[in-house]
Amino acid sequence: MDTQRKKGVLEICVLxxxxxxxxxxxxxxxxxxxxxxxxxxxxxxxxRRLEASGCVSTFTQEYSGRLRKYYKxxxxxxxxxxxxxxxxxxxRRIYKYVEEESVK
Amino acid sequence: MKREEFLNALEKELSAxxxxxxxxxxxxxxxxxxxxxxxxxxxxxLIAGFGTPKEIAGQILAxxxxxxxxxxxxxxxxxxxxxxxxxxxxxxxxxxHAIVIDTGNxxxxxxxxxxxxxxxxxxxxxxxxxxxxxxNGVYTFRHRIHFNPFTLGWFPAFGPRRIVVDVPEDYSxxxxxxxxxxxxxATGLRGVTEARFETSNARVKLHDMHIxxxxxxxxxxxxxxxxxxxxxxxxxxxxxxxxxSGCEFSKRLKLRTSNSPIRLWKCTCPDMEFVTSNASVSGxxxxxxxxxAIKSHTSNASNSLPEHxxxxxxxxxxxxxxxxxxxxxxxVGEK
Numbered sequence: 001m002d003t004q005r006k007k008g009v010l011e012i013c014v015l016x017x018x019x020x021x022x023x024x025x026x027x028x029x030x031x032x033x034x035x036x037x038x039x040x041x042x043x044x045x046x047x048r049r050l051e052a053s054g055c056v057s058t059f060t061q062e063y064s065g066r067l068r069k070y071y072k073x074x075x076x077x078x079x080x081x082x083x084x085x086x087x088x089x090x091x092r093r094i095y096k097y098v099e100e101e102s103v104k
Numbered sequence: 105m106k107r108e109e110f111l112n113a114l115e116k117e118l119s120a121x122x123x124x125x126x127x128x129x130x131x132x133x134x135x136x137x138x139x140x141x142x143x144x145x146x147x148x149x150l151i152a153g154f155g156t157p158k159e160i161a162g163q164i165l166a167x168x169x170x171x172x173x174x175x176x177x178x179x180x181x182x183x184x185x186x187x188x189x190x191x192x193x194x195x196x197x198x199x200x201h202a203i204v205i206d207t208g209n210x211x212x213x214x215x216x217x218x219x220x221x222x223x224x225x226x227x228x229x230x231x232x233x234x235x236x237x238x239x240n241g242v243y244t245f246r247h248r249i250h251f252n253p254f255t256l257g258w259f260p261a262f263g264p265r266r267i268v269v270d271v272p273e274d275y276s277x278x279x280x281x282x283x284x285x286x287x288x289x290a291t292g293l294r295g296v297t298e299a300r301f302e303t304s305n306a307r308v309k310l311h312d313m314h315i316x317x318x319x320x321x322x323x324x325x326x327x328x329x330x331x332x333x334x335x336x337x338x339x340x341x342x343x344x345x346x347x348x349s350g351c352e353f354s355k356r357l358k359l360r361t362s363n364s365p366i367r368l369w370k371c372t373c374p375d376m377e378f379v380t381s382n383a384s385v386s387g388x389x390x391x392x393x394x395x396x397a398i399k400s401h402t403s404n405a406s407n408s409l410p411e412h413x414x415x416x417x418x419x420x421x422x423x424x425x426x427x428x429x430x431x432x433x434x435x436v437g438e439k
Contacts, residue, residue, distance in 0.1 A: 025132055026139035044132050044160075045167035064142070068135060 010036055011046055012084045015055060015077045022059070022072040047071060055080060107137050110151045117161030129164055193270075194236045195223040196243045201277035203269065207247040208284045211266040211306075216273045216292030225268040241277075245269075279315075287325070307344070327359075337373075345383075366426075368433065374420040378433075385424050386432040393435040399423045405430040 010032070017023060017031040025043065032038045050056045055077030060067045105113075111130055118126045133154070140150040154160060200222045205212055217223075224245045228234055233250040237243075247267065271279075276295035281288055283303040290301070291311040300319045301308050307325040310318075313332050320327055320339040327339045331350040339346060340360045348359060349369035357373035359366055361380045368378070368387030378385050384405075397414035400407055400423065409424060409431055424431050 024139065025136050026143070029136070042163060044129060045163050047132075048128070048164075049167065066135075066138060068139070069131065 006036065007042075007046075010038060010042065011050065012081060013038075014043070014046055014050065015073060015081050018056060018071055018073040018077070019081070022070040024068050024070050028071070050077065105148065105151050107134075107147060107151070110137075110154075110157060113157040114160060117157050118164065120165060133160075193223045193225040194234075194245060195221045196238050197221070198238065198241065200238070200241055200243045200275075202242040203271065203275075203277070203279045204242065204244040205267065205269060205281045205283075206244070207267060207282070207286075209249055209286055210247060210283070211286040212269065212281055212283055212288050213266055214269045214271055214279065214281070214290035214293065217270040218273060220270060220272060222272065222275070223270040225270065227265075288322075308339075308341075326364075327361075346380075365429070370436070376421070377423045379423075379425045381426055382428045383426060384429040384432065385426050386430070388434050388436045389422070390437070391420070391435055392437075394418075395420045396435075397421045400431055400433075401425050402429065402431050403427045407431040409433055 013032045013036055014028055017028050023031070025047070028047075029038055029043055047056070051058060051071075053076065055074055056071045057074050058069055058071055060069050062068070111134060114133060115126065115130055118129055121129070136154075137147060137150060141147050203222055205224070222243050224236070226232075226234070226247070228247075231249055233248045235244075235246045237246075245267070271293055273292065274295060275293060277297060279290075279293070279296055279299040279301075281290075281299075281301045281303075283306075285305045286303060287306040287308065288301045288303050289309040289311075290299075290313065292313065294314045296313065296315040298317045299315045300321075301310070302319075302321045303325070304322055305324045306322060307328065308320050308322050309328045309330075310320070310332060311328075311330045315332065315334045316336075318332065318334055318337045318339075320329075320337075320341075322341045322344075324343050325341060326344040327341050327346045329337070329339065329346075329348040329351050332348075333352045335353060335355040337351065337353050337356070338358045339348075341364075342362045343364055344361060345364040345367065346359045346361050347367040347369075348357070348371050349367075351357060351371040351373075353373040355373070356375040356377075357371060358377040359379070360377075363382045364380060365383040366378045366380050366385045366387075368385070368389060370388060370390050372390040376389070395418060397418040397420070398410050399412055399414075399421075400409040401411060402425070405428060407430065409422075414421075422433075424433055
């Protein structure tokens with residue numbers, strides 16, 4: 001996938017992974033990888049950016065004698081997901097059009 | 105690569121980041137390794153999957169430039185404030201032939217001093233971002249009010265402050281002042297070769313100076329020119345008055361505004377042009393009316409000048425235009 005597009009979609013996937021409950025780095029990678037190959041080198045900048053823009057907040061919790069950083073979805077992040085879903089119908093129509101034209 | 109080896113290498117690659125940012129990144133990767141091995145992954149394979157420390161650092165560094173966190177913005181505003189610490193103001197070290205003052209929302213005053221260096225007096229607060237540069241005789245003072253929306257109480261920075269520039273009386277060179285929303289004043293400089301004063305929504309006052317080529321530009325604020333001499337003067341504003349008294353220019357004198365009057369008192373120049381609208385142009389010029397080719401026009405009001413009168417032997421020219429208001433310009437004898 002084109003890197004620019006992947007970057008945008010990846011952000012949404014990361015936000016989606018946090019919808020049910022707050023999660024941590026390793027678990028987010030695990031949740032997203034089946035759909036998109038997310039290398040750990042791209043995940044950190046994404047989380048950092050999401051944090052800076054207020055889409056997620058962070059807190060640390062102790063886990064088996066060490067600290068783990070959790071990421072929690074915030075309202076601006078939820079809004080981003082909703083926006084993405086609202087565009088889905090439009091994207092589907094565009095895909096359909098491109099597909100149909102390619103078949104001819 | 106083992107955990108320690110990897111983290112050390114990454115730390116080195118991230119040395120450009122500040123301590124806090126670097127720690128955050130290292131903690132993130134350390135946590136990934138811990139969580140990975142806790143769930144049974146092979147540590148070395150896991151680390152190999154991350155990519156090289158250089159690649160990872162490249163991603164992080166590229167991103168940190170694009171999107172600084174609020175903390176970073178704040179930190180930058182605090183640390184980069186001074187290119188040079190203010191000792192007795194910001195004084196130039198060497199000989200200067202061009203003075204550049206670039207600011208916004210802060211009034212600027214140029215004043216003559218008997219001797220001493222070109223020097224800016226300004227007492228910056230934590231919200232002021234200043235850079236002073238002196239290069240090949242060009243002295244540049246740049247200032248911006250930097251306010252961080254995350255910091256409350258930035259508004260006192262807009263108080264009645266001014267940047268005062270000491271210019272030696274015998275200064276010979278150019279002056280360039282750019283501002284916005286704040287007034288400019290200058291007085292007493294006798295050897296300026298070229299000067300441009302530009303601001304907006306504020307007045308410009310220039311007194312008692314010799315400036316070879318003078319250009320003044322503002323808007324919604326008056327222009328006051330008094331006892332100036334040189335070869336050419338162009339002044340432009342809008343919705344505010346222009347007054348010129350005792351001005352003597354050897355090539356041209358052009359004043360332009362709108363919706364406000366132009367007042368003249370004993371000005372002289374071989375090529376004059378005064379343009380406004382909905383307001384009068386009045387006053388007296390020094391010289392003999394017969395030397396001037398005159399063009400003038402107004403509407404719905406009286407005009408003391410001929411609308412069009414020119415003879416081939418006239419080398420001087422005067423043009424006056426307005427509307428809905430009178431033109432009352434007269435010539436008086438040499439002063």
